[in-house]
Structures are given as C-alpha cells and as structure tokens.
Amino acid sequence: MARTVTTLWSWVRYGLFALSLIFAPIAAKAAPYAALVMDMRSGEILYSKNADTRLHPASLTKMMTLYIAFQAIERGELSLDKMVTVSKNAAGQPPSRLGLKPGQKIAVRYLIRAAAVKSANDAAAALGDAISGDEASFAARMNRTAKALGMKNTTFRNANGLTRAGHLSTARDMTLLGRHLFYDFPQYYNIFSRKTADAGLAKVYNTNRRFLSAYEGADGIKTGYTVAAGFNLTASAKRGEKRIIATVFGGTSTAQRNAKMAELLDMGFSRAPKKAPVNRPAEAPMLLAEASAAPQTVRVSGLVKTSPFPMPRPAVPSHDADAIALALAAAQADTQAQKLAQAVAEDVTVTPPVVLASAGGLAQSPFPMARPGSIVAAAPDEPATIVVAEVPKDTFEQTTPPQPETLTLASAVIEDEMLSEGDADLEPEFAQITTAQPETLALTTQATQRNDKVILASLSPAPAPQRKGTVVARASSSGGRGFGVSLGLYNSNFAAERALLTIALMETDSLGEALRKVAKRKAGFEATFVGMSRDMADLACARLSARSKKCEVIGP
Template sequence: MARTVTALGRWVRYGLFAISMIFAPILAQAAPYAALVMDMRTGEVLYSKNADTRLHPASLTKMMTLYITFQAIERGEISLDTKVTVSANAASQPPSRLGLKPGQKIAVRYLIRAAAIKSANDAASALGDAISGNESNFAARMNRTAKALGMRNTSFRNANGLTRAGHLSTARDMTLLGRRLFYDFPQYYNIFSRKTADAGIAQVANTNRRFLSAYEGADGIKTGYTSAAGFNLTASAKRGNKRIIATVFGGTSTAQRNAKMAELLDLGFGRAPNRVKERAPEAPQLLAEAAAPQQGSAKTIRLVRAPKSSPRPLPRPGVATHDADAIALALAAAQADAAAQKLAEAVVADVTVQPEAVAAAAGLAASPRPMARPGTIVAAAPPAVVTEVEAVELAEATLAPEPSPEPNGFIQSTEPQPETLTLAAAVLEDESMAEGDAVPNDPIFARTSVPQPETLAMAAGAPPSRAQNVILAALTPPAPAPRQKQQVVARASSSGGRGHGISLGLFASNFAAERALLTTALMESDTLGDALRKVATRKTGYEANFVGMSRDTAELACARLAARATDCTVIGP
C-alpha cells in the first residue's frame, strides 16, 4: 500500500512538472520585454527592442497625469495651493495609496508628490478628477495630449495606470513622454529625483530610491508594476555632457529591472557623442482641452493661437455698413473729444465763427442749431492752468503767417457781428453746444473777424476739404484790407478811464509780436481782463501792446508779468 502511494505521488510530481514546462512560455508572454534608449539632448534612438509593441504601462501612466497637472498649473486652471476635494472614485483606488478619504481636502502640491514619488494611485486619480471632473474626461484629455506629443501607440483609460482593457503604451512612447517632462517642465523635474517628500498627510518614500542611489548620475523618472505589466521603469541619468533616457517594460523583479536599466544606460553613454547640438522638442500643438475645477463642474480651456485669416463680419440685416470715411470720422471724433476736454480747461475764447463754417471745416453738413443772442460769448475754464510752454505752443500753432502792416502801423481787430458765436474750444461732438446750453459770459482776450473754412481746417491740422475734428482756441485774423490813415482799436477811445495799456517791448517781426501778445493773454487772463491786443510798427521793430486798460489794471498787469520775468512797461493815453 505504501509503495502504491509513493508511486502515485511520484506521478503527480512528474505531471505537475510537465504542465509547468508546457505553460511556462505562455506565462512568460504575460509581461513581454521591451526597451528603448535615447539621447535626451537630441532625441536620437541609441537602442531599441520591441519598442513599438503595445504593452501595459502600469504606473508609468502617472508621468502623463503629472504632465497634464503641470500643464494645468501653467495655464492657470489650478495652482500648487489649490485645495482638492477628494472624490469617492479617488479614495476607492487600490494600493499603492496615500490614504485619502472621500471629501477630504488636500493641496495639489501634496498630490503631485504622492503620485510622483510614492506612485500613489489615489493621489493620481484625485488630480485627474480635480482637473477634468471625472476619470473618463481626464482619460480623454490624456489621449489628446499623447497625440499632440507624438505618442502614436498609446491609449489611456485612467490616471494611475491600473490594468484596464485598452490601457496600453510602448517603450518608445514612454521615453518620449519622459523627455517631454524634462524639456517642457524643467521647474518641476527635480521632484523625480527626491528620495523622500512630505505629502501633507504622510511622509512618502520614492519607489525608485534603490536605482537612484545605486546608479551614478540617475535623477528619475518613474517606476511601474502590475502583474500584467511586470516591472517597468523609465529612467534618466546625466554624466558629463551626456544625458540619457531609457525605458524598460516587462522586468521580472525590481532587482532584475534595475540591473537591466543600468545596462541600457551604460550602453547609451557609450554610444552617445560627448558633444552634440541640443535639439529640444517643439512645443506641442494643443487645440483645446476640457478641464474642470475641484467641484467637478466642467469648463473648456482654449489656447490662444493666431488665426490663419480674420474675415470681416457681415453686417446685420437692416444695418447700413460704414464706409472708410465714416469710420475715419468716428475715430477722429473720439480723439478730438479727449483733446478738446483738456484744451477747453486752458483756453478762452479768441475766435468768432459761424456754425456753418465749423461744419464746413469738418467736412460735414451744418446741422440746425439755436441762434445765439447778440453778444453771447462762449468761454472756457479759467486759463490760469495754462503753462508758459503750452501757451507758446498754442500761439505758434494758431498764428497765421505775418500780414502786411497797416499804413499807420496798427493791426486791425474788429468787433464781432451780433449773429456770430464766439468759441473757446469748439468740438463738433460737444454735447452742451449741440443742446444749446447756456454758457458763462467770461472776458474775451481778443476778437477777430469770421475765419474762412480753409482757416478752420488749417487750425485742425487737416486738409480743408476733410477735417475730421476741429479744436478752436485762437485763430489768426485774416489779412487786413487797406484802411484809412487813422486806425484805432475798437473801444480803445470809448472805454471811459481805460486809456492806459502795457507794452511788451519791440519784436523783430509782426508774427513774434502777435505770439507774445497771445501767449501773455493766455497766461494772465485774470489781470488783463478785456484788454485788446495791438501791434504797432516802429522804425526799430514791432511793438506788442495791450490797450483799453485803466491805470491801476495796467500797473497790476505789469507787476504780475515782471514776476514772470516778462518785460513790461505801462503806457499812457
């Protein structure tokens, strides 16, 4: 009986041995071997074996999860300090785990450390859910990103790499992804070389710490293991001027995988040239990505890229299109409004114009406007804010070429007609003028006859036929017609006690004298009041005078001008 049992046991052992020999090749195919070695600096492949065979990547998948996380931080979708609410999906993932609980809040930086260093499945899933709302949305983003990076044989189904039907990649694609992490996000790359790190709720140790400690120059990147995948590793190392990256799929143990990786990296350092021109990969062309905040509500993040063309939109039905002239006038009107606002605070009225002349100068048809009362005066804000430099510039811009002197040496300055409007800083779009609002009756510095449309256009710095905006402050009087021998300034002899004036001295030209008078009028409007400007021709030059003043006013004006270092002399009747 004993012999029978012994014989039976022997046959059983033989049978089991035979079965193991038969099925050993089949079992070995569960995690086939694949490898690729690349020069990180140029992307040149130095060695490959089954490099395009689609295999289970295991936790090498987390390289893509981290790549997208770094990308989301760069775009502002999330930040390192964003508090992620852990989803039930993330908390239910099997080991390796950080130990997250549903509803728990944890910062993105800690999830990155746990996923990169400890290879925590719950941390990787929490990142995916926080960025895209759920696992399927994040997997879709992973696949779009993989396509943009040139990973042609990769398809993802989850954020952590746990075995799932269709979740496959290749040694070549994972090597490309590792190189992308190095070049696209160098600011985060050092995390892959840390042997330990604080993950917020725990201190975590690197799953690749043995290889990092054993191989000279090693600084990353990621390990992976499942029963279907075997022991995988994507590693990089730098020695001297050389940097090599390699990937191994299907290792039989941690020790065997690390030994094989050391062999592959040694091969790469041996084959790579010492000096080579570095060729970083081109930036990926990502058209659009779906992303979501930690609450789970999806949103769309679109990259800003220059369009190939920008066609002009069609007009709305029933709305007339604008021609180039109308558009130009609209733009000019907006610019004129801003300029007139500033100028109106500094300039007082010096011109009398007809409304039709203003409209003609702008190249527009005159619009109906209430007629002003005879003698109505439009003045700007008090001119005390005008600086000397501004006054000089304004005088130079508004004075016309020097006219011929009068036979008696005076420049004519006539009274305005009752039907004219006196404008300080006229802009066609001025709302108060369009509505016919009342304006204060402030002093006038000088009066001139009605300018022609051409003069208005010149003042606006535009051709007479198409002035786009008109800013009127003080315009040049027209060339005077021949007069009688005795020509006096209006109101000078009938002002009653106003027979005095002030002289600013002699000037080389009539233009210089006019400019001095206008500049002084703008600077000292409070003192000069309604004094009139007059240029007298002398044998030695042109004398600039203000007349029609009382003695006290003339003396006060001279004192104020002297304080401004301006020459001034009181002149009597």
C-alpha cells in the same frame, strides 16, 4: 529495496510533471519585454527592442498625469495651493495609496508629490478629477495630449495606469514622454529624483529610490508595476556632458528590471557621442478642448480717451525690474502710436478688424502675436476696443531641502499595504553615493506676491485725420518677472559688460529672455540679468553654479 526506490522515483517524476502543467500557464502569461534607449540631448535612438509593441504601461501612466498637471499650472487652470475635494472614485483606488478619504480636501502640491514619488493611485486619480472633472474626461485629455506630443501608439483609460482594457503604450512613447517632462518642465523635474517627500498626510518614499541610489548619475524618473505589465521603468541619468533616457517594459522583478536598466544605460553612455546637438522637443500646444478652461478675455467697448495705470497692490515691493518693464512698454507704445498716426495721415489702407480669442485660443489676425503694450490697427468707423488678457502663472514652490550627497544607511521601510495593482513600495532606503546633478537640484523658492499691474497703451489723436481707426491694446500681467541674477562686482563697467556677454552666450537657454544690466555700486560695477521669473532665476543660478560661476538670485 531497488523496487521501492524505482517506485519512489516514478512518483517524483509524476509530481514534477504535474507541477509543470500547473505553472506553465503562469509562465506563458509573463509580460512581454520591450526596451528603448535614447540620447536625451538629440533624441537619437541608440537601442530598441520591441519598442513599438503596445503593452501595459502600469504606473508609467502617471508621467502623463503629471505632465498635464504641470501644464495646467503653467496655464493658470489650477494652482499648487488649490484645495481639491477628493471624490469617491479617487478614494476608492487600490494600493499603492496615499490614504485619501471621500470628501477630504488636500492641496494640489501634495497630490503631485504623492503621485510622482510614492506613485499613489488615489493621488493620481484625484489630480485627474481636479483638472477635468471625472476619469473619462481626463482620459480624453490625456489622449489628446499624447497625440500632440507624438505618442503614436498610446491610449489611456485612467490617470494612474491600473490595468484596463485598451490602456496601452509602448517603450518608445514612454521615452518620448519622459524627454518632454525633462525639457518642457525643468522647474518641476527635480521631484522625480526625491527619495522622500512631504505629501501632507504622510512622508512618502520613492518607489525608485533603490535605482537612484545605486546607479551613478541617475535622477529619475518613474517606476510601474501591475500583474499584467510586469516591472516597468523609465529612467534618466547624466554623466559628464552625456544624458541618456531609457524605458524597460516587462521586468520579472524589481532587481532584474533595475539590473537591465543599468545595462541599457551603460550601453547608451558608450554609444552616445561626447558632443551632441540639443534638439528640444516641441511643447504640446494649447488644444481647443482646453482653451475654455483658460482665463477668459475681457472686452471693454467704447472710445478710450485716457488709459491711467491702476494703483499698485498694498505691500508689493518695488524693484528696478518693474521700472525697466514699465519704461520699455511705454517706449514701445509711443513708437507704435507714432507709426500708426503717420499711416493714417498718409491715407494708408487700414487693416480689417482683428478678432482676438480667449487666452490660449485662436486669434484671427494677420499680425504675429503682439507683445504686451503693442498696438494693432483695425477698421475705420468702428468703436475702439481694449482687450485685456491676463494669464496667471504659479511658481512651483520647493519646500523640501535637496538630498545630501551622503546619507546614513536607513532601515527598511515596510508599509501595511499589500502589493496590488500598483507600484511596489517595499524597498529599503540606501545611501546616496552619486553627486546630485545641477539640472535636478531642488530649487528652493518662496511664495511671492505677483505684480498684477496691467499696462494699457492708448493712441494719441492723429493731427486732423480723415478717418478714425480702432485701437486695440493688448496687455498682460507682469508674470512675476521681478527677479534676476547677480554675477558679482567688477572693477569697471567694461569688465562687467564682458562678463554678462560671456555668461549670456554660455547659458542661452536659461538667460535668453533676460536683460543685461550693469549697476554702479560703491564697491564697483555689479553685473546682473533682470526681467526673470523666480524659477527662471533659480534654474539659471543652478546651472551657473554647476559651472563654478559665481551667481546670486536677486528679487523684490
């Protein structure tokens, strides 16, 4: 009997040894761990571990795809309503997928939601094709943008982060990218905190909803998973005046990665000072390779004698802000014209010709960038030139309501797709237990017609000049700045002015470009900021409401 037990034990030992030999290579190939924690406000590094080690970023790559998509929308290269024809390349991507088919047409806004919320590989690839034409061209633009943002150790090969030789990044670079998304495109950032979204073809669920629900103050940003990368996450959270962003590479599971991220963010909140300077990162500049995709400059040669205003488009409502903009442009043009006429009459040396490139391109000019309606002198005895540069700018339309602060516990969402080279999307929906942050509240906007009036400023002939100068007038569309915010009614003009000044100092970032205006009403004096775009006004009101200040968006 004893001999039988000994023999059985020997077989068990040999079996365990054989299993160790089988699974040892798998353990050896586990993705390396890396992490970085940063104070979002100042950019100060609070913790790092292997932060500059080049690893597989997986679907964290989609942060760059979305950054470029937002950038392209801001520059007028495409719009949220543009219908994209799905290529075979995009439709053939493995899960996670939205389910796009070759030749299918879908709006850009739905591709953005699917890529950001569901982390759909086919949606991300379709965005890249829509912006640059094909995968290789878009990857080249991703790399140029990464370099411009200061991501020193990142190389992209595709738009979705599927494993590809040389497709590598670091915890530091991905944290920098997440910080740029927050500061460069605050009007779009709220999409990363949505637990669900309408992606046109289907309602999609956020791959990061478990962490968003469980961690206090979490409001983004992006998950990533592939076999080579492990479970990755870049996350942002705000508590009080502190905002922390962190990145984890190489998690062993969703639960382990989320627990590690919670530990890192807790560390960041404990180490970050209560007060810290806000050092906004510099936005990526317009690169020469992208300049050709921007709206082109229109040149009209010939002597300009009159410059009438174009007729307004039908059904475009008027607004006080439009009158203010027209009055300011006209006053500025008159002032510049008088100065130039005086310079010509006094025989002042005239500046050499000014060469203006296409919008977003280079301008070989000794003058700083001129504002709409300004006048620049050129060489004598040359025909006059008017340069009209119009850069359309779309507004990100929020069509889904913000998540309520408390939700009924939802049942698990199980999809038919198997986990492949994409994010896991098999997590249950949890109740929202944290208060939504004002910076990431959904800014519900409605599509509005833009006032595309072009203001051309012309120079009146100087009295008996000895030489002729060339007049160059630069103009652009109104940019949709017919909106503003109202702080309510006050008993006196002085009280309204004081309230405007106080709020302007309090919210310099969101109200710095707006004009303060007091309007006399029957019930009192209304304090308003005017000359804003819709998303600027929405963001300003969201911030003021978070400070318990009365605020209402006003518009055409």
